[in-house]
Amino acid sequence: MSQPTQSTKLTQRSGRWRVWHRWLSLFFGVQMVLWSISGAYMVFFELSFIHGDHLVRPVAQQLPVTAQPAPLNQVLKAFPRAREITLQSTLIHGSMVPTYKIFGHRTTQLINAQTLERLEFSQADITAISNVYYAATDTPKIRSVEYLESQAPSEISASLLPVWQVNYDDFANTSFYISPRTGELLTKRHDFWRGFDFMWMLHIMDYETRENITSWLLRIFILGTGVLMVTGMVLLIFTLRQKPTKVAS
Template identity: 30%
Template sequence: MGASKLHRWLSLIIGVQLLLWFSSGLLMSVLPIERVRGEHLVARDSVTPLAPAQQLASPASVLRASPGPVREMRYTSLLGQPVVELTLVNGTVRLHDARSARPLPRVDGPVAVRVARAAYRGPGSPSATVSQVRTPSTEFRGKLPVWRIEFQDREKTRVFVSIESGRIVAVRTGTWRLYDFFWGLHIMDWKNHEDFNTPWIIAFAAGGLTLAIAGVVLLYMRWPRRRQRKT
């Protein structure tokens, strides 16, 4: 097959995906990443510092109350109350009262709503429905289960709160969903939007490279000076 015919067929087959690559890449470059993450709507990293004068339980007493071997210990606050966040060796997170060292129950729905409200900076308000997410989706791929709190604003903001630590683990907005949709098109993972080593993208990338090489060969073959010398 000649270079011209090969280039023509590759242009037809790969051209649509090239258009999707360029358009999705442009969109993802234009959208500010802070807006995609919803930082203008939810201050997810805001933590109330612990007062230095508080009488807190010693690390040794907290470790004695731990249900298992501890990998990491962190004194922090949850809704203004001092807590100790323990990360166990198996990856489980447990909260303890920072004053008495006693274990705290898992974060329930009302507490998750209070956490989301305290961090929210937008014009909407949490809806009456708070749901617990137990199955993974393209919207949330982290550790399950988590609480999902929906806000009634233009972005349809959803805040995901860990059931173990009470931390905000994800913020999803309309801008994020648009970005994620084009990201899935860009990496050609139309289902999970996370695998950029799919056979499809490898095959089309190789085809795009072949298309470019064929174009260079055609340019060389049709270069005016070369054609004149040949004549």
């Protein structure tokens, strides 16, 4: 009975490693493809584009020439707990009105700089303010305007509530989120941002909050991918060590 040759032993060993490599490829290979696709998407687009900076035009905060705001000491008397006060102009009822923004310990509010009355924005005011910010076209087309008070969509933080959501009928399905207290643009979203957020979820493997970059699932797959690479290198070594079979003439 002939003894197995060195080449036969190498073939048997490489066969066992090849089985492991195939199973690891089946289990971890899909995630490697997802890492490649999601990484390519996130690298391809500029962050400023993903953030939607191109959708917003700068809004001048110049006060009307005829503005006569109340003295600051009068404002402090009416709002003794104010930590910071800024004077600005705000679009209300179709015209720019001088306003004071009052920063408190937990909240921020907007008051009329002349009467010191708290300002409230109607849906028409929010729509007009949003259109002033909107830079994609000079004739914006709004799909819907909603006041979100108790449940935030997954694309924004619940800490922004309550907030006005203005949805535009454009190529990227842009959404502006406007503060009901100050009329400021808090954040903006569009389909390319939503795609980035989805790819980020696939990349870090956090399918709930999309924030945890050190989850055990991610660590396990990183370790498994490393083992997959090791088995591939071992198979390469076995392949290089095997002598080519001579064909008898």
